[in-house]
Amino acid sequence: MNTQIKALTVALGFLLCAVSPATYAEFPTNVQFSTGGNGTYNVTGINEFDWQSSGDLAVVDALPVNAIANGQTVTTFSTWVAGAVVGDTVIINIHGHARLNAMLDSQGGNISPPTLSKNGATCDAGSGCFEITVAFSAEESATLIAPGIIQFTALTGDYKFYFDDTPDSNVGNTDSVLPGNFIDGVAFLEGTMVGVSGTFQQGVGGSNVIRSTVDSYNTSYIQTDPASSTVALADTTFDTLITLISPFDAFVPDGDPIGLAPYTVLAADLVLKADANSEFSAVEVGEEGCRMTGGGVDGKGEIVPGKLATAITTGGNRYTFGGQIGAPTASQPQPFGEWTHHQQNGPAGDFVLHLGTASAPAETKVVTVTCRDPFNCNPARPAPFKQLDFTGIGAFKNVRNGPLKNDPSVVPGNGGTLHFVRVHFEDLGEPGAGGKQVGNEETCKALHPIGALVGDPATDPNAALICTNCADVYTIEIHKTSDPASDVIYSVGGFIDGGNIQLHPPIQ
Incomplete structure (x- = not known):
């Protein structure tokens, strides 16, 4: 895919990004984490999960539904980008994953345990290493609203956080065997991406807003801080910078899996880099209804x-x-x-x-x-x-x-x-x-x-x-x-x- 197409489609990489204020009475919360997965929380006061800038995001070139570009039916995203005129719309499949780099407190200080692996293989403690990864798969709709400017209109998908006590998320490993790497271990938190808004201008940059829910989580690993039976995690946020792959970046090669589905990357797909931070929100627990x-x-x-x-x-x-x-x-x-x-x-x-x-x-x-x-x-x-x-x-x-x-x-x-x-x-x-x-x-x-x-x-x-x-x-x-x-x-x-x-x- 040529550089012009890549520049235009960076916008579609902003899947993990700042979440707008929700429409219900949630409140920001710190969380605590149990590295032993036993409900004994040995990392407290966590304000953010800081995902590594080496995260990967793939835009599938093959469209799930044929699109129209300047009156012509097209079946690939690259063809749509090359020919689209203002008002044309497209639906794309997107997959991504990342490894946790740090747990940060409210002042931005790193409070990660030394056993957190930042490279998918080793850790500062030398032994007892674990890693935390996130993966998602989603479908997004977008419209060309002006020359070189895309507006995002809809998004649906799912994401999961994983805890793995055998770090193995090697992006460049072409011998990866499913279901390893970014989606193995214990899925301790999962949720739904429910909406998107925002724009991206070719050659300038842009942003978009993801609204997501926390559908379930394992309190043996994560809970609000301080733990309370009256509050529950309701949302996560993903505030993300997306860039093109530089000559020095490792990335998911053709034939390797990416995302939650998972999806095998093909040569025609667009692969980008994602650098995200996550925060959490909580709500009070009720007793009736559903x-x-x-x-x-x-x-x-x-x-x-x-x-x-x-x-x-x-x-x-x-x-x-x-x-x-x-x-x-x-x-x-x-x-x-x-x-x-x-x-x-x-x-x-x-x-x-x-x-x-x-x-x-x-x-x-x-x-x-x-x-x-x-x-x-x-x-x-x-x-x-x-x-x-x-x-x-x-x-x-x-x-x-x-x-x-x-x-x-x-x-x-x-x-x-x-x-x-x-x-x-x-x-x-x-x-x-x-x-x-x-x-x-x-x-x-x-x-x-x-x-x-x-x-x-x-x-x-x-x-x-x-x-x-x-x-x-x-x-x-x-x-x-x-x-x-x-x-x-x-x-x-x-x-x-x-x-x-x-x-x-x-x-x-």
């Missing part, structure tokens, strides 16, 4: 670990969706949450609708959250309920094409029209090729009308079959106005092809 996190996409019917998928009953529409609902609270009068739905292509066109997000108009919000159907399906994450419904007021961020583009009732952007939104989720299993997804939607429909109560697997044989054989469920309807009685102008949903929706115990 919350939900999820996000991802897969429009080809593949099983992709850790990612949500387009529903089977989409009528040819492909879309991404992601966010969190009910954190820190699902209680009235004003429950919390944020959600983004990106209709990418198909009969319904191309648009982004969001509510409650940092980049959405202030009038958007979650209005009601209803948790129902007690207990969880196995092996879904233990939670008090299987199903969650929410209603809210959303706004269109943009409408690029399709029937809504010329609909006078749809005006995107700040000051535009507001729309009533109704969403339904069902957490019926876990993601991945060994998970709960099946290819026969009609069988699952016969077992379970979408939106009905699933029932208790222990007492209801029909519910047991659903929990054993059927994928998670996602449905959404968007109304013409903010009035719930107004006409529905967009509706998709059904059993997802692959991926995961997670209901969790509540936090407040």
Whole structure:
């Protein structure tokens, strides 16, 4: 890929970057860490995780969905960059990983234990070495808004922090064997990337904002500091500088794995360097209700670990969706949450609708959250309920094409029209090729009308079959106005092809 293309696409490397203030009552927190993984925290007062500047980020050249560049259909990112004109959009797959360089206190001082390995092989203590790594895989949407300037519009993906007591994250090792290197050891914290905003100007630089959640973490390794049963980690931030690879940088060679999926780097892909810092936020723990996190996409019917998928009953529409609902609270009068739905292509066109997000108009919000159907399906994450419904007021961020583009009732952007939104989720299993997804939607429909109560697997044989054989469920309807009685102008949903929706115990 030529230098001009690389310069333009540095923007797409800003996946791990400053997170904007969240829309719910979280508060920054220090964390403490147990290097023995036994809940005895021997490193306290950690304000930041400082990831090494040797982190890697790969932009996959092959596009997951064909894009249009100056009226021509293209299948690779490099071709799109070379030919795109203002208003053209693209969807790309991105993967990355990094090794922890230091644990910093609130003054920026290094408080890392001598057993932390900074090179993936040795440590200052000489023995008892361990390493901490992070890996992510995501899909991002972007638009060329001016010559040489890209604007980011949507992001869905997953990330994990790993603890490995046998350091082995050698970037330049062409003999790497999966699942080694950056994704082995204990996944002690994991979460969902739920949104992105920002721009990048060719030859000048730029920034973007990632909003992410902490979906689960292992308190044998990490906890808020001081530890308390009344607070829980809710978010991490990634504030990142992305650069081109210099002649002196080690980087992931062709044929080596990168990211959470993991993905094998190809010669045509763009590989960049990432230098990130992470901070943490916490919320109070609640006693009732539930919350939900999820996000991802897969429009080809593949099983992709850790990612949500387009529903089977989409009528040819492909879309991404992601966010969190009910954190820190699902209680009235004003429950919390944020959600983004990106209709990418198909009969319904191309648009982004969001509510409650940092980049959405202030009038958007979650209005009601209803948790129902007690207990969880196995092996879904233990939670008090299987199903969650929410209603809210959303706004269109943009409408690029399709029937809504010329609909006078749809005006995107700040000051535009507001729309009533109704969403339904069902957490019926876990993601991945060994998970709960099946290819026969009609069988699952016969077992379970979408939106009905699933029932208790222990007492209801029909519910047991659903929990054993059927994928998670996602449905959404968007109304013409903010009035719930107004006409529905967009509706998709059904059993997802692959991926995961997670209901969790509540936090407040």
